[in-house]
Every structure is written in C-alpha cells, then in structure tokens.
Amino acid sequence: MAQDGTSGTELAAAGDHDEAHAVSPGTAVVSSDAVRDPGLPPHRLRVTDTNPKKAKTAERAVYTLFYLSLAGSIFAVAAYMAFPIVPEDLLSVRLNNMFIGIGMTLALLGIGIGAVHWGKALMADHEAIDIRHPVRGTDETRARAVEIFDEANQESGFGRRSLIRNTLIGSLIAFPLPAVVLFRGLAPEGEDPVELLSHTMWEAGTRLARDPDGTPIKASDVTIGSVFHVIPENLPGSEHMLEEKTKAIVLLMRLKPEDLVEEESRKDWSYNGIVAYSKVCTHVGCPVALYEQQTHHLLCPCHQSQFDVANHAAVIFGPAARPLPQLPIAVDDEGYLVAQSDFREPVGPSFWERH
Amino acid sequence: MSTSTATRPETSVEKKSGGFTAAASNYLDERTSISAVVKEFGRKVFPDHWSFLLGEVALYSFVVILLSGTFLTFFFQASMAEVHYDGSYVPLKGVEMSAAMASTLDISFDIRGGLLMRQIHHWAALLFVASIGLHMMRIFFTGAFRKPRELNWVIGFVLFILAMAEGFTGYSLPDDLLSGNGLRIIDGMIKGIPLVGTWISFLLFGGEFPGTAIVGRLYTLHILLLPALVLLFIALHLVFVVVHKHTQFSGPGKTQQNVVGYPVLPVYAAKAGGFFFIVFGVIVLLATFFTINPIWNYGPYDPSPVSAGTQPDWYIGFADGALRLIPPHLEFVLFDRTWSFNILIPLGALGLFIVLAMIYPFIEAWVTGDKREHHILDRPRNAATRTAIGAAGLTFYAGLWAAASSDIIATHFKLTMEGVIHALQFVVIAGPFIAYFITKRICLALQKKDREIVLHGYESGRIIRLPGGEYIEKHEPIDEYQRWKLVSYHDYKPLMIRPNSRGKISVGQRARAALSRWFFEDRIAPPTRGEIEASHHHEDHVEIESSHQNH
Ligand code: HEM
Ligand code: FES
Numbered sequence: 023m024a025q026d027g028t029s030g031t032e033l034a035a036a037g038d039h040d041e042a043h044a045v046s047p048g049t050a051v052v053s054s055d056a057v058r059d060p061g062l063p064p065h066r067l068r069v070t071d072t073n074p075k076k077a078k079t080a081e082r083a084v085y086t087l088f089y090l091s092l093a094g095s096i097f098a099v100a101a102y103m104a105f106p107i108v109p110e111d112l113l114s115v116r117l118n119n120m121f122i123g124i125g126m127t128l129a130l131l132g133i134g135i136g137a138v139h140w141g142k143a144l145m146a147d148h149e150a151i152d153i154r155h156p157v158r159g160t161d162e163t164r165a166r167a168v169e170i171f172d173e174a175n176q177e178s179g180f181g182r183r184s185l186i187r188n189t190l191i192g193s194l195i196a197f198p199l200p201a202v203v204l205f206r207g208l209a210p211e212g213e214d215p216v217e218l219l220s221h222t223m224w225e226a227g228t229r230l231a232r233d234p235d236g237t238p239i240k241a242s243d244v245t246i247g248s249v250f251h252v253i254p255e256n257l258p259g260s261e262h263m264l265e266e267k268t269k270a271i272v273l274l275m276r277l278k279p280e281d282l283v284e285e286e287s288r289k290d291w292s293y294n295g296i297v298a299y300s301k302v303c304t305h306v307g308c309p310v311a312l313y314e315q316q317t318h319h320l321l322c323p324c325h326q327s328q329f330d331v332a333n334h335a336a337v338i339f340g341p342a343a344r345p346l347p348q349l350p351i352a353v354d355d356e357g358y359l360v361a362q363s364d365f366r367e368p369v370g371p372s373f374w375e376r377h
Numbered sequence: 378m379s380t381s382t383a384t385r386p387e388t389s390v391e392k393k394s395g396g397f398t399a400a401a402s403n404y405l406d407e408r409t410s411i412s413a414v415v416k417e418f419g420r421k422v423f424p425d426h427w428s429f430l431l432g433e434v435a436l437y438s439f440v441v442i443l444l445s446g447t448f449l450t451f452f453f454q455a456s457m458a459e460v461h462y463d464g465s466y467v468p469l470k471g472v473e474m475s476a477a478m479a480s481t482l483d484i485s486f487d488i489r490g491g492l493l494m495r496q497i498h499h500w501a502a503l504l505f506v507a508s509i510g511l512h513m514m515r516i517f518f519t520g521a522f523r524k525p526r527e528l529n530w531v532i533g534f535v536l537f538i539l540a541m542a543e544g545f546t547g548y549s550l551p552d553d554l555l556s557g558n559g560l561r562i563i564d565g566m567i568k569g570i571p572l573v574g575t576w577i578s579f580l581l582f583g584g585e586f587p588g589t590a591i592v593g594r595l596y597t598l599h600i601l602l603l604p605a606l607v608l609l610f611i612a613l614h615l616v617f618v619v620v621h622k623h624t625q626f627s628g629p630g631k632t633q634q635n636v637v638g639y640p641v642l643p644v645y646a647a648k649a650g651g652f653f654f655i656v657f658g659v660i661v662l663l664a665t666f667f668t669i670n671p672i673w674n675y676g677p678y679d680p681s682p683v684s685a686g687t688q689p690d691w692y693i694g695f696a697d698g699a700l701r702l703i704p705p706h707l708e709f710v711l712f713d714r715t716w717s718f719n720i721l722i723p724l725g726a727l728g729l730f731i732v733l734a735m736i737y738p739f740i741e742a743w744v745t746g747d748k749r750e751h752h753i754l755d756r757p758r759n760a761a762t763r764t765a766i767g768a769a770g771l772t773f774y775a776g777l778w779a780a781a782s783s784d785i786i787a788t789h790f791k792l793t794m795e796g797v798i799h800a801l802q803f804v805v806i807a808g809p810f811i812a813y814f815i816t817k818r819i820c821l822a823l824q825k826k827d828r829e830i831v832l833h834g835y836e837s838g839r840i841i842r843l844p845g846g847e848y849i850e851k852h853e854p855i856d857e858y859q860r861w862k863l864v865s866y867h868d869y870k871p872l873m874i875r876p877n878s879r880g881k882i883s884v885g886q887r888a889r890a891a892l893s894r895w896f897f898e899d900r901i902a903p904p905t906r907g908e909i910e911a912s913h914h915h916e917d918h919v920e921i922e923s924s925h926q927n928h
Contacts, residue, residue, distance in 0.1 A: 048746025049869045049893060055905040057864045060857040062630030062637070107489055109465045115485070119492045123665025126493075130658030137651025145644045152422040152636040154622055154752060157525040208580040208590075215579035233681050251681060265585040268561075268680040301681065305719065306565025306700070307586075308558060309683050323683050324562060325701040326784060326794050339795060341700055341719045343708030371565035372708055373575040376715045 062149070070143045080143040084136050091132025098125025216375045220368045222269040224349060229255035230274060230298065230359040238358045239274065244296050249313045250274040252298065254361075269369055271301040271309060272349055274359070275331055277318060283333045291350035293359065298349040299335045302370040303327060305342035320346070344372070423645045424625040424638035428515045433649060434508035437656040438501045439607065445498040446600065452488060454480040455596035457552065457589040466673050474552070474677030477592045481551040481672060496664035502547060503669075504660060506540050506692040513537060517737075517767050519754035521624045524747075527738040529617040534735045536610050539603060541692055546599040548690055551670075552592050557678025559689055560591060562697070569720030587678065627753045627865045629858040636752075688781060698780030699723035702802050727777075734770060744892045745869050758827075759866040761820035762896040768816035769809035776805035817899075824901040827863045830855060831904045832912040854913070864903040871897045 070077040101121035108114040159167070175181050209215075229238040233251040236258040244250065252272040260266060279295040291297070299320075303310045308324035318332040327340030335346035347369050350362035368376055395403065406412045423429075456476040462469050464479065465486040484491040513533060516522055522530035549556045564586045567578045583590030622636050631637050639645045663669075676682075689697055700723050707718040741763065757764040779786065780801045787797045834852035841851050855863075872893035876882050 045748040046746060047749055049872050049897070050745065050747050050749075051868045051870050051902065053868075053905055055907045057861065057904070057906055057909065059632065059865065060629050060861055063858045102489055107465065107487060109487075110467055111465075112486075115465070115492060118489055119496075120665055122490050123493050123661055127658050127662045127665060130654045130661060134651045134654030134656075134658055137647045138655065139651075141644050141647030141651065145647060147639070147644065149637055150420065150422045150640045152622065154634050154636060156750060157621060205580065209583050213584065215575050215585075218585050219575070234679070253681075262585075264587050264678075264680065268586055271681045303565075306562045306569070308561060308565075309681050311681075311683050321794075323784070324558075325697075326798065327705070328794075337705045339798075340705060341703040341707075343706050343717070343719055371568050372715045372717045372720075373568040373578075374571050374573075374714055375575055377710050377713045 065148065068143065068147065071147075077144065080139065084140045084144070087132045087136030087139065089132075091129045091136065094125050094128025094130075094132055096125075098122050098129060101125050216373075219269075219370070219373060219376075222364055222369060223254045223257060223260070223266045224270060224361045224364045226361065226363050227354070228361045229354070230272065230351065230361065231255040231257070233271065234258075240357045241293060241296060241353045241359050242357060244274065244276045244359075246276050246278055246295065247315050248276055249315075251301070251311075268307075269302065272298050273301045273310065273313065273320065274298045274351075275313065275318070277332060281318065281332050285334065288334070288348065288350075290352075291348055291362070293351055293353055296351065296359065297331065298351045298359075298361075299329075299331065299346040300349065300365060300369040301346075303342060304337075304344040304346060305340070305371065307371040310346065418619075419642045420640040421619075422636045422638045422640055424623050424631075424636055426626060428519075429623065430652065431508055431512035431515055433652060434656055435505060435512055436611065437653045438505040438508060438660065439611065440653070441501040441657050441660050442498060442505060443604070445494050445501060446604075448494045449484065449498055450600055452480060452484050452491065453477070453550070453596075455550065455593045457587075457592050469673060469676065472677065475592065477550060477552040478672070478677045481553075485673065493661075493664055496667075496669050497660055498547075499669045500663040500667075501660045502544050503690065503692075504656075506537075506544055509533075509537050509540055510692075514767070514771070518757040518764055519624070519626075520751065520760055520763065521754055522738040523751040524742060525621055525750050526617070526624075527742065529614060529621070530738050531735055532610055532614050532617070534731075536607065536614065538731070539607050539610065543599060543603045543607065544690055544692055546595040546603065548670075548693075549595050550592060550599060551672050552678050553672035554675040554678055554682065555670075555672075555689075557587060557680075558683055559693075561586065561680070562700075566700075566720055566724070569717035570724075571714070571716065571721075587680075622752070624752050624754050627756070627862060629861045631753065633750065633752050688785075691778075694781035695774055695777040696723070696727060698777040698783070698801075699727055701780045701783055702777070702798060702805060704802075730770070730773065737766075740892075744872075744889060744896055746872070746889075747867075747869070751867075753865070755866060758820040758823040761817050761824065761900075764820050765813045765817035769813040772808040772812040773805055776801055776808050779804070821899060821901060828901060828904055831860055831863050832909060860909075866903055868900060868902045869893075869897045870900070 070080050098121075101118070101124075105114065105118045105121050107118055158164070180187055230250075230252045231238045231254065233253045236253065236255060238255050239250060239252070250273070252274045253267060254270050257263065257267060257270060274296060276294075276296045282292065282295060282297070284292065301309050301311070303322040303324065305322065305325055305327050308322055310320045310322045310327075310329065312321040312323060313319075313331075314321065318330060319338070320329040320331055320335065322328075322340065322342065325341050327342035328338045329335040329342070329346050330338050334348060337343060337345060347365045347367050349365055351359055352362050354360045402412075454476045458476045459473055460476050460479050462472050462474055462479050462482060464470075464483050466482055469482065481495070484495055486492070516530060516533070545559070549560050564578050564582065567581065568574045570577065578586070581591070581594070582588040583594070623638075625631050625636060625638070628637075639648075688694070700720070703719045703722055705719075707722065709716055709718075755763075757767075780798070783797045783801060784794065786792065787794045834854040837851045837853040839851040840848050842848050872890045874882050874886055874890045877886070
C-alpha cells in the first residue's frame with residue numbers, strides 16, 4: 023500500500039521527525055495500527071546503590087586495582103634494570119621481555135579494569151537522554167548558504183565570465199601533471215625492463231654450481247633421483263647479486279633416461295638424464311623448491327602449482343600457466359656441468375610484453 | 378570531597394577565590410573558550426552495547442600502534458645496504474643481510490624492551506585489522522549504514538583498506554625471508570597487469586626485483602603517508618559519529634528522535650578511558666607471552682630458499698587464497714602480448730567484491746526508496762535478506778581466506794592438495810548461495826518465532842489438560858517492554874511497477890522492482906495492535922472455556 027506514491031496522510035503517520043520535510047519512506051509499510059512504544063522502563067537500582075557495604079567493597083576493589091597498577095609500573099622499571107640483556111644470551115632476552123611485559127600489563131590492566139569497575143559499580147547510572155536533530159541544516163541555514171554562493175558568484179563573476187572559469191579549471195587539471203612525470207625517476211633511466219627480464223647471467227660455458235656456496239657440480243656427482251639447487255658459478259660476489267640470483271636460480275635433477283619424455287628439438291638440452299629447469303615459478307615468481315622424487319613433480323610452495331619434470335616441466339596443477347623454462351646443459355672437458363647458453367625464453371612470472 | 382566541604386561555611390569563600398583548578402580552568406577558558414566545548418560535549422549521551430566497543434578497540438589499537446611504532450623508528454634503519462650481522466643472535470652472526478634486517482634483529486636482541494615493543498606493534502596491528510573487520514560486520518548486520526550514515530560507511534571502508542596497506546608495508550620492512558617472498562608475489566601480480574604492469578613493477582622497485590630501494594620507499598609509506606591518511610580518515614569518521622549521534626538498538630523509550638545512554642562525564646569517560654587501558658594491557662600481555670614474526674628463524678631475504686607452509690599475516694590471506702584457487706592455463710598470448718587471466722581474474726573478483734561491499738548502502742537505499750533517517754538499529758533477523766547477503770559475502774571471504782592455508786589444511790588433515798583446492802573452489806563459488814539460503818531461512822524462522830511470542834506469549838512450561846483430554850502448554854504473555862523489542866522494526870513491501878507520467882516503465886524501474894521483490898517478497902510483518910488484541914481475545918476465550926469445564 024505504502025508504495026512510492028504514498029499519500030500525505032500515510033507519511034504523517036510515519037511519525038518520524040522530518041515532519042516539516044515529509045520525506046518518502048519508500049516501500050516501508052506504515053501502519054496506523056502499529057504497537058505503541060511503552061516508554062522507558064523504570065530504573066533498576068544496583069546492589070551498590072542499595073547496599074552501602076557492597077559500595078564500600080567496590081570502592082576498595084577500585085583503589086586496590088589502581089595500587090596494583092602503580093606497583094606494575096614500578097615493577098617494569100625495576101625489571102628493566104634487573105634483567106639486562108647479556109650479549110649472546112637468548113635467555114636474558116626472553117626474561118627481559120617477559121618481566122618488563124608483565125609489569126606493563128599490570129600497570130595497564132590495573133588502570134583499565136579499575137576505571138571500568140568504578141564507572142559500572144559506583145558512578146551514578148541514571149540513563150540520560152539526548153534529543154536528535156535532523157542532520158540537514160534548517161531551512162533558513164540552507165537558504166542562507168545558497169544565498170552566499172549566489173553572492174559569491176555575483177561578486178566574482180564565476181558563472182558569467184566563462185572563459186576565466188574554464189581556463190582556471192583547465193590549468194588546475196594540468197598543474198599536477200609535472201608531478202606524474204617526475205615519478206619516472208623512480209627507476210633508473212637508460213634501462214629497459216623488458217630487456218632486463220629477458221636475460222639472465224647464464225651464458226655458454228657457465229658452470230652450474232651449488233646454491234649457496236658456489237662449488238661447481240660434476241656430472242658424475244649427480245646420481246639418479248637426486249636434486250641440486252643451482253646458481254651460476256660466477257654469481258657469488260657479482261654485482262647486483264640478489265637481482266641476478268632472482269632470475270638465475272635453477273633446479274637440477276637426474277631421472278632415469280627412460281622416464282624422460284623429451285621433444286625432438288630439445289633432446290640435446292639434457293645430459294645423461296640430467297635436466298636443468300628454472301627454479302622461478304611461472305605464476306608469480308616464488309622459488310619452486312619442493313621436488314618429489316617418485317613422481318618427478320615439482321611443487322611451488324606459494325600457490326601449489328605443480329610441474330612435471332619428466333615432461334618438460336609442464337603444469338599439471340595450480341594457477342601457473344606455463345612450463346618452467348629449461349636451461350640447455352652440457353659437460354665441459356673437466357666433467358663439470360655447464361650451460362649451453364642462456365635460457366631461450368624469459369624466466370619467472372608473465373609480463374605484458376612477453377610473447 | 379564535595380559533600381564534606383558543602384557543610385563547611387568557608388566553601389563559598391573557597392569557590393570565589395577559586396582554588397588551583399578553578400584558576401587554571403579560568404586561565405584556559407579566557408584563551409580558548411574551552412567551556413563551550415565542555416558544555417557541548419561533557420554531558421553528551423552515548424548508548425551502551427557490547428558491539429559498540431569494536432570500533433573503540435580499533436581506535437585504541439591504532440593509538441598503541443602509533444606509540445610502539447614511534448619507538449621502533451628510533452632504532453630501525455630502512456636501508457637495504459648489505460651488512461654483516463654482528464649482533465647478539467649467534468646463529469646469524471656474520472651472515473650477509475640488509476641493514477633493515479640487521480636493525481630489526483638489534484631491536485629484538487640488543488635493545489632492552491625492544492622485542493617487547495616489536496611484538497606490541499605487531500600484535501596491535503593484527504588486533505587493529507581484526508577489530509575493524511568485526512566492527513564492519515556489526516555495522517552491516519545491524520543496518521547502521523543507512524541514511525544518514527552511508528558516507529561514514531565508505532570512510533570506514535577506506536580505513537579498512539588503509540589498514541591492510543599499513544599492515545602489508547610494515548610486514549615488508551624487516552626484509553626477512555617471508556617479507557621478501559611476499560614482495561615477490563606482489564611483484565609477480567603487478568607484472569601480470571596488462572599494458573602498465575611491467576613498468577609499474579620496474580618503477581616501484583627502482584629497477585629489477587628486489588633492488589635496493591623498496592624497503593626505504595615502503596618505509597615512507599608506512600610511517601608517513603599511510604598513518605597520516607589513517608589519522609585523517611579516523612578524524613573524519615569520528616566527526617561524523619558526533620554529527621549523526623550514535624545509533625541505538627530498539628528498546629522501550631528509544632526512538633528515532635532520541636539517544637538513551639550514559640553521559641560522557643563521568644560514566645562514559647571512565648568506561649571508555651578504562652577500556653583503552655584494557656585493550657593496551659591485553660596487547661602487552663600478548664606481546665609478553667606470545668612470539669610474533671620471529672624473523673630470526675626465517676633469515677634474511679634470499680630469492681632461492683622457501684619452506685612449505687609460509688603465510689602472510691592473516692588479513693592478506695584472502696588475496697593470496699584467491700590466487701591459489703584459479704585453475705591452470707588461464708593465460709595466453711594474443712596480439713603478441715601476454716594476458717594473465719590467472720592473475721586478472723582474482724584481482725578483478727576481489728576488486729568487485731570490495732566495490733560491492735563499499736556501495737552496498739546505496740544499493741539498499743535505492744531498493745527500499747526509504748529517504749528517512751535511521752537511528753534505530755535492526756536486529757539482524759528483521760532484515761533477513763540483508764543478513765543473508767552478508768552471510769554470503771562472509772562465506773566468500775572465508776573460502777578465499779581458507780585457501781591461503783590450503784597446503785596446511787592438506788597436510789594437517791592428510792588430504793590431497795587437489796582435493797582441498799577443488800573443495801575450496803566449490804566453497805567460494807557455491808558456498809555463498811548456500812549460506813544465503815540457510816541464513817535467510819533461519820532469519821525468517823526467528824521472525825516467525827518472535828511473532829508467535831508476541832501474539833501468544835512464551836512457553837511457560839506449565840501443561841494444562843483441556844476438557845477434551847488433550848494437553849497444551851500454557852503460554853504466558855510477555856510484558857509490554859519485551860514486546861516492544863520484538864515488534865518495533867521497519868517492514869517493507871516489494872515495489873510494484875508503475876508506469877511513469879508518460880505511461881512507460883523504465884529499465885531502472887524494472888530492475889528496482891526485481892531487486893525489491895527479491896529483498897522483501899517473503900517478509901514477515903510485525904504484529905499490529907489489532908492482531909495482538911484479537912489473539913488475546915481468542916486466548917481468553919479458551920481460558921474461560923477450559924476453566925468452566927474444570928469446575
Ligand atoms: C595502522 C597502522 C600500522 C600497522 C597496521 C603497522 C604494522 C606493522 C607491521 C605488521 C610491522 C612488522 C613488524 C615486525 O613484526 O617486525 C611493522 C613494522 C614497523 N612499523 Fe608499523 N604499522 C602501522 C603504523 C606504524 C606507524 C604509525 C609507525 C611509526 C610512527 C610504524 C613504524 C614501524 C616501524 C619502524 C617498523 C619496522 C620495525 C620492525 O619491523 O620491527 N608503524 N608495522
Ligand atoms: S608462485 Fe608458484 S604457484 Fe604462485
């Protein structure tokens with residue numbers, strides 16, 4: 023009944039305080055037969071209001087809590103001095119933490135619980151009533167506000183002098199632009215992120231070395247079923263170590279040659295069942311650190327993408343879309359594993375310009 | 378004590394000369410007009426309800442964050458310069474790490490009370506975000522976001538997002554293994570954004586990931602820009618709370634035109650002030666006994682190692698979970714460019730979720746068309762559709778959040794990873810519908826029960842035998858105060874479509890009517906006086922009849 027086109031009488035029955043500005047109750051049903059508000063129930067006294075003994079107990083509790091708080095503060099200061107940190111002694115750190123903490127906790131909770139208890143049990147608890155006023159300004163105020171804007175408009179000619187207004191708006195829009203340009207300086211100039219993302223430290227002949235100590239790996243050390251965390255031999259001590267490492271980390275695994283399914287074009291990228299794959303997840307870049315020997319699956323701990331090493335690290339589960347890039351490897355004269363070249367595609371997470 | 382002085386004759390003299398307090402007050406007032414403020418706010422009334430404390434917890438934990446964070450700034454070095462650690466924590470001695478990590482270790486192991494402060498800061502941060510979340514749920518489920526408070530809902534929502542940003546930037550500062558790993562994930566996500574992603578990442582990190590700039594930059598955001606914004610929005614938020622005055626739950630004597638509660642001075646000040654110390658105390662208690670973020674166990678950031686089961690702070694979990702639930706191969710190359718839908722879909726879904734939640738007040742206002750101010754809170758059951766929508770949203774969020782622990786769930790309950798992910802995919806997609814349906818039914822059932830109680834009273838436990846031999850339980854009527862709580866809610870009807878002045882029905886009108894039907898078609902109206910009287914008559918009748926026969 024009380025649809026949008028509600029009649030005036032129904033609105034009045036809404037009884038809300040916007041009487042002067044009958045606002046629409048929308049699709050609310052305004053019943054003239056609604057139950058009436060019985061008004062505030064009678065006030066109930068607390069035990070502390072009626073029993074002076076209880077009031078006394080409450081009072082005692084409150085100041086005892088405040089005393090306790092005082093003691094806590096002093097305790098914390100004392101603990102700071104009594105439990106210094108002894109270099110290389112973890113226990114001293116723990117004790118320092120614990121005793122200062124206990125003191126502070128007491129100091130704070132003493133004040134807090136004391137004050138709340140005071141408020142609840144002892145302070146007058148007569149409910150008070152404030153009257154609300156509609157949030158909108160009164161009609162006079164609103165009229166005056168409109169008038170002020172009108173006057174300002176007249177006096178400045180903001181509406182009339184349209185060219186002044188429009189050029190001002192234009193220049194206000196334009197003036198932050200230099201600040202946007204300035205942010206170009208956040209990254210070094212003369213470098214192209216796409217170029218950087220497309221290459222790693224690996225080159226023809228770079229030896230595969232153990233992460234993190236950098237000792238090179240002999241092909242003969244790699245037994246079937248084993249897995250090595252690998253970095254380029256020249257990584258430790260290099261410039262931009264972390265940035266290079268982020269891209270260059272590799273996992274090396276040896277499978278039984280008969281387990282390995284290899285594409286014709288990539289047959290010579292492996293050596294004797296030893297394969298090397300980028301360790302950077304093609305999802306958003308976590309290290310794919312978990313290898314399951316039985317199934318030849320690699321698992322990324324971040325979002326559980328799984329890659330099948332036996333099948334060119336193809337994605338078998340999880341949000342990643344692309345296989346891990348393979349590093350073509352060979353063996354040098356001394357029997358060490360080396361890269362044949364850099365990766366043939368960018369490693370790590372996808373980016374817009376990648377194709 | 379005023380009572381004893383009142384009996385003494387010199388009181389009036391004392392008042393005139395004033396004493397120290399009076400003199401100080403006078404001095405201040407003559408320079409600041411502070412008496413007007415006391416007059417205006419000193420006896421301002423605040424209603425009481427436990428759920429109104431959630432916002433206070435958020436405010437107080439932010440104060441604790443400011444205090445503890447400022448202490449940390451005196452020792453923390455936001456630099457990624459490489460140093461060899463030489464502090465008290467033996468297992469890491471000599472290890473290369475950034476100055477940020479080394480200074481965080483120093484705060485933890487070489488500065489008295491430093492570990493406590495770090496842990497206070499971190500626990501307060503967790504409590505801050507948690508209390509904001511609960512506070513938002515309170516606002517949502519009681520309809521406190523309705524006119525005139527829609528804008529304050531939006532402000533609060535901005536605060537929620539700022540809080541998560543503060544948390545994430547803070548988490549990244551120590552430059553330990555987990556924080557670096559978190560940044561790497563952000564880097565990968567940014568790179569997946571079409572057109573600008575590669576460059577945004579490049580600019581953000583000042584070159585390639587990780588670079589040497591990010592900690593310093595996040596530090597500026599963490600201790601300058603974001604706290605300033607949080608403070609600004611908190612100030613705005615509270616100004617509006619004062620302008621609107623606090624909402625109250627319906628109850629006898631509580632109307633749209635009044636606020637019933639306790640005055641600021643003294644009761645509310647004592648309770649709220651005391652509550653600040655309680656919140657602070659609880660945070661210190663947590664920091665005293667529970668380790669949080671033991672970065673020394675993780676070690677400095679290195680792109681290579683990572684262990685299973687690493688997780689972000691809980692409030693980032695929903696985003697991480699969204700990344701995990703995407704099925705494989707949702708990325709392809711088109712027009713020579715990479716389209717990473719495995720990243721865009723979760724980003725888009727989260728963005729949509731956040732936007733919908735942020736504009737919900739405006740949607741509901743449009744559907745009901747109700748332009749009145751609302752200062753009386755809804756009991757969640759009385760706004761069944763809204764409550765059900767909220768439950769659906771929470772289920773969606775919870776599903777994503779659980780997904781962030783999919784590996785832990787799998788190993789803990791000995792399930793397969795695939796099984797857990799598929800189950801959670803189901804929860805996130807079908808769960809909200811199921812939650813919606815169940816919640817709606819529960820609300821309507823509770824409303825029916827209320828109606829029953831108002832009309833026929835509550836079950837007294839007393840059984841009477843009727844003349845015909847059947848037994849009934851005697852129902853006692855409820856008193857008018859209790860009754861008022863059950864009947865005083867707004868009831869809306871579905872909107873009927875009406876042609877406009879030109880005899881047409883617009884698309885907007887149709888959409889609104891459809892939504893309105895969805896919201897209100899199975900509504901349960903509050904009992905009216907007439908209905909209550911009728912039911913009493915009927916009961917009296919039965920009563921009289923039965924007593925007759927019992928003679
Ligand atoms: C809502 C606001 C804030 C949140 C949610 C927040 C959160 C965090 C978190 C989670 C950490 C990591 C701490 C760790 O476990 O190591 C952190 C670190 C830090 N925060 Fe905040 N913070 C906030 C505001 C502030 C403010 C206002 C300041 C300074 C005035 C500050 C100063 C610091 C400093 C110096 C660190 C690094 C030191 C360390 O990691 O121990 N924070 N923050
Ligand atoms: S980063 Fe490997 S699955 Fe997300």
